[in-house]
Amino acid sequence: MEDKNQKKGKPIKRRDFLKGFGGGAMGAAVAPKFLVQEKKTISTKEGNIPVYSKKKISLIVNGKKHTLSVKPRDTLLDVLREKLNLTGPKRICNHGECGGCTVLLDAQPVYSCMFLAVRADGQKITTVEGLAKGGNLHSIQKAFIEKDGYQCGFCTSGFIMSSLALLQRNKKPNLEEIKQAFSGNLCRCGNYFKIYDAVSEAAKKMRGA
Amino acid sequence: MNEFKLAQPQSVGQATSFLSQKPKGCHIMAGGTDLLGEMKNGIIDAEVVVDLKSLPELSFIKREQNKVRVGALTPVSELAENSFIQNEYSVLYEAALSLATPQLRNVGTVGGNLCQRPRCWYYRDSQILCLKKGGHKCFAFNGRNKYHAILGGGPCFIVYPSDLAPALISLGAEVIIASSKKEKKIPLEEFYVLPKENLLQENILQPGEMLKEIQFPLKGSGEKSTYHKLKERGTWDFALVSAAVNAQITNQSFKEIRIILGGVAPIPWRAKKAESVIKGNRITQSLLQQAAQEELRDAVPLTDNAYKTKLVQSIMSQAALSLVKT
Numbered sequence: 001m002e003d004k005n006q007k008k009g010k011p012i013k014r015r016d017f018l019k020g021f022g023g024g025a026m027g028a029a030v031a032p033k034f035l036v037q038e039k040k041t042i043s044t045k046e047g048n049i050p051v052y053s054k055k056k057i058s059l060i061v062n063g064k065k066h067t068l069s070v071k072p073r074d075t076l077l078d079v080l081r082e083k084l085n086l087t088g089p090k091r092i093c094n095h096g097e098c099g100g101c102t103v104l105l106d107a108q109p110v111y112s113c114m115f116l117a118v119r120a121d122g123q124k125i126t127t128v129e130g131l132a133k134g135g136n137l138h139s140i141q142k143a144f145i146e147k148d149g150y151q152c153g154f155c156t157s158g159f160i161m162s163s164l165a166l167l168q169r170n171k172k173p174n175l176e177e178i179k180q181a182f183s184g185n186l187c188r189c190g191n192y193f194k195i196y197d198a199v200s201e202a203a204k205k206m207r208g209a
Numbered sequence: 210m211n212e213f214k215l216a217q218p219q220s221v222g223q224a225t226s227f228l229s230q231k232p233k234g235c236h237i238m239a240g241g242t243d244l245l246g247e248m249k250n251g252i253i254d255a256e257v258v259v260d261l262k263s264l265p266e267l268s269f270i271k272r273e274q275n276k277v278r279v280g281a282l283t284p285v286s287e288l289a290e291n292s293f294i295q296n297e298y299s300v301l302y303e304a305a306l307s308l309a310t311p312q313l314r315n316v317g318t319v320g321g322n323l324c325q326r327p328r329c330w331y332y333r334d335s336q337i338l339c340l341k342k343g344g345h346k347c348f349a350f351n352g353r354n355k356y357h358a359i360l361g362g363g364p365c366f367i368v369y370p371s372d373l374a375p376a377l378i379s380l381g382a383e384v385i386i387a388s389s390k391k392e393k394k395i396p397l398e399e400f401y402v403l404p405k406e407n408l409l410q411e412n413i414l415q416p417g418e419m420l421k422e423i424q425f426p427l428k429g430s431g432e433k434s435t436y437h438k439l440k441e442r443g444t445w446d447f448a449l450v451s452a453a454v455n456a457q458i459t460n461q462s463f464k465e466i467r468i469i470l471g472g473v474a475p476i477p478w479r480a481k482k483a484e485s486v487i488k489g490n491r492i493t494q495s496l497l498q499q500a501a502q503e504e505l506r507d508a509v510p511l512t513d514n515a516y517k518t519k520l521v522q523s524i525m526s527q528a529a530l531s532l533v534k535t
Contacts, residue, residue, distance in 0.1 A: 042227060044223055044227050045222075047219070051214050051216045051257065052214060052215045053214050055215070072214060072215035073212050095246055096245075096313060099312065108315040109312050110316050114242050114246070114313075116215075119260060162311070179444075183310050183444035184312040
């Protein structure tokens with residue numbers, strides 16, 4: 001049986017489907033009227049200290065500034081996925097062990113699941129969504145496609161972000177340097193050697209070789 | 210992870226005076242990579258977290274006339290990428306690079322690494338009330354204890370997981386502890402305590418105190434150091450056994466030597482007995498074997514970890530001999 005949405009040329013995405021049911025509250029959280037800050041001030045001998053239950057923060061994500069209010073326990077990963085709808089960073093282990101949630105925080109790779117969003121206030125964040133420009137994939141993304149740098153693809157956005165961090169610092173990494181740069185990313189399909197090939201290829205492309 | 214409040218002091222003074230009020234359920238967050246793990250696992254139920262990230266004054270590496278100063282909030286990656294550290298303190302550079310992953314080293318701090326909690330799987334399981342969490346039993350003692358202590362254990366058998374601690378102790382590092390009263394400076398070696406002295410924590414920090422800075426002397430002439438680490442995976446693993454060795458070598462003998470073992474005891478283990486066997490003698494393989502055996506005389510392996518005694522023997526000679534060859 002053909003789906004109504006598919007007829008209109010709009011396939012249902014899993015995420016849109018889920019949002020239809022439970023996403024209402026998430027959407028509301030970004031609406032400006034809910035941008036509240038809950039703060040108490042504790043006085044000490046050295047002056048007053050703000051103690052937040054909710055804080056208004058700004059994140060510069062993929063070049064765009066977002067102002068939103070977060071609870072201290074919201075991780076950067078939760079905020080990117082649930083509030084900003086950027087689902088490139090994956091929530092896999094949620095314990096800083098797998099690398100699926102890797103994003104760049106001021107050009108350095110970090111696990112967004114082990115970083116509180118409230119502590120990223122004012123910082124620049126790059127997710128995999130920020131790589132393609134004007135419909136053109138980034139050289140790293142092209143290289144991953146050409147060299148089969150993924151199998152199931154679930155870890156790929158994390159690997160791509162670690163690749164970007166590496167290639168921004170080192171234009172011609174050797175195999176050992178590539179392996180070191182990926183020591184914090186796991187691929188359960190075990191596709192490591194093709195991933196290494198993809199990065200070498202990406203490095204070539206980025207050098208214009 | 211349960212909800213909590215976040216205090217953001219703007220100076221060390223503010224942080225310590227806030228801590229001196231001993232707020233209930235209060236925890237200090239430096240990089241947060243260990244603390245968040247504990248909170249997510251439900252081992253810690255924090256009411257207030259004191260965020261030290263707002264104190265950039267604690268992130269620095271400074272070379273002074275007769276010492277090096279490292280702020281407690283310095284990310285581990287900055288230590289590993291600092292060319293002065295790379296050139297002068299191999300032991301510290303190798304230890305920094307051996308720990309965790311690029312993502313964790315960018316966030317995790319030097320002070321946080323020195324204050325991290327044990328990795329014992331019974332401790333990390335919120336369903337198990339072990340001695341370290343105020344319970345009445347060490348589950349590792351008669352349980353699965355492959356990664357546990359062979360030296361200094363009892364009644365709890367954790368091993369101290371830090372890689373930087375053995376390296377820094379081998380350099381004779383001291384730490385500065387801040388509180389609302391006055392600062393104190395103590396050798397890093399005396400910062401850690403065995404479970405028989407304090408079951409609930411691994412160091413001497415009192416409520417209201419925080420680790421602020423690490424200092425160590427400039428490298429002496431003829432001083433060489435290295436960090437060797439044995440682990441099950443090629444990268445990103447805690448040490449099964451590690452050895453930080455800092456020595457002064459003259460005429461094929463170790464004039465001075467400090468050996469600190471990781472992964473074998475609830476604290477970074479200064480191998481003093483081995484050091485006294487080695488000191489002043491001509492360096493040979495058999496001398497190093499004898500030194501390791503002397504150190505291991507008091508070792509009490511549990512059911513699954515006797516292999517660590519062999520690792521200690523081989524890593525001690527490997528590390529010490531590597532200093533002679535280079």
